[in-house]
Amino acid sequence: MIRRSARLAKTSENSYTFRQKPAPRQSTAKEGRISKARKQNKEALNQLETYRVPSALDANLGLAHVLPRKYDPRKAWDYVKSADPKLSSVMDEAAFNEFRLRIELADGSNPFKALVTSIIYQQIHGKAAASIRNKFIRLFDSPVPFPDDTLILPSSFPWFPTPELILSKSFEELRSAGLSQRKTEYICDLSTKFLRKSIVEEELDQMSDEDISKLLCSVKGIGQNARFLMFNLCHPDVLPVTDLGVRKGVALHFNDGSKKDKTAKVALPSAHEMRQLTNIWSPYRTVGSWLMWRIQEIKTVVD
CATH class of the missing domain: 1.10.340.30 (Hypothetical protein; domain 2)
Known part of the structure; x- marks a missing residue:
């Protein structure tokens, strides 16, 4: 049975360790020119990113006025961090800023x-x-x-x-x-x-x-x-119970090692088990679900 346990503290921290960037090296002249070109392209993109359509064009652009249910990302983050001490080990400021930006830019x-x-x-x-x-x-x-x-x-x-x-x-x-x-x-x-x-x-x-x-x-x-x-x-309490990445993340995060599948790997939880296990994140399961992707370095459309 997948369940939380006091033995979770003994779980290897390597499961939640992010890849370390290699030490920087000196750039060659060619790399310098490439870097300069990329910087120019980035500046051009930034100008385009800030472009806004005049309101008179709204009707022609097919914009539907569906408002995202924005919430306070810091409040949600701190809630999950407090409710799930094990998960807090990967909830640093860099991760928070990445999540916060997604919420603020929700459209x-x-x-x-x-x-x-x-x-x-x-x-x-x-x-x-x-x-x-x-x-x-x-x-x-x-x-x-x-x-x-x-x-x-x-x-x-x-x-x-x-x-x-x-x-x-x-x-x-x-x-x-x-x-x-x-x-x-x-x-x-x-x-x-x-x-x-x-x-x-x-x-x-x-x-x-x-x-x-x-x-x-x-x-x-x-x-x-x-x-x-x-x-x-921008819904705050989303749990993708059929998403393979989230299911794997939940299995690795909550499994005490006692539940295995036929290949001796950690068994994936059912939809019902996922809802029970992640209840500690509610009403901000979106934060926990996103972290399940992040700790496995799974890229999404928004990355």
Whole structure:
């Protein structure tokens, strides 16, 4: 049985040790030029990140006024840290600042954009996914001028194609951005549900996490999408009970070593067990769930 125990204090600290960066070395002249170029690109991106759309364009940009349920990240962080002393060993200020930034930048103004982006990012490396997303957006005529073609459009770029625009393109045109056949189908299915009002953005504010998850599960390739709840709608008590990374993290964190599977590895908890075990994090299970990804160095769409 997976349970908390006084013996948890004896668990190896190596399970929660982050990779150490190698000692710095002197840069060559070539590396210096590359570093300078990267700095210039970063400055250009920063300028684009701060770009804001004039309010007069809001209607044309398809912005839905869905407000994220923002909460005090410090209060949530300190609560979990106090409730779970073992987990507190990895809850340093660097980790907090990383989490705080995600909450502060949470943007629920365009759920459709967030969900399409999550489909694009599925099962591929972040840089490759960002490149595909960049090409995807550039397939359409934007009322906001695109920056230089060499720049990857940041997540804050203030325009995204509407369901109508996406469905106006052929499969071949959509796939030319680098999308697989299956992801193209998923995006078209999502666009159809938004267009037919099977998903109404403005109603998401009034829905529970469970109802939103059920709604998203009706879309091909979306599933419960806990990350959308956590980092776009900013819900504080999200526990992705079907996410493999979170399940592994919970198993490693709470298992006293007595429960093994057939291969003698730590057994993964059931959904019911996960809810029981993580009850100590509630009402801020989003913090604990995110830390389960972080201690295993699992990258998400928001990283």
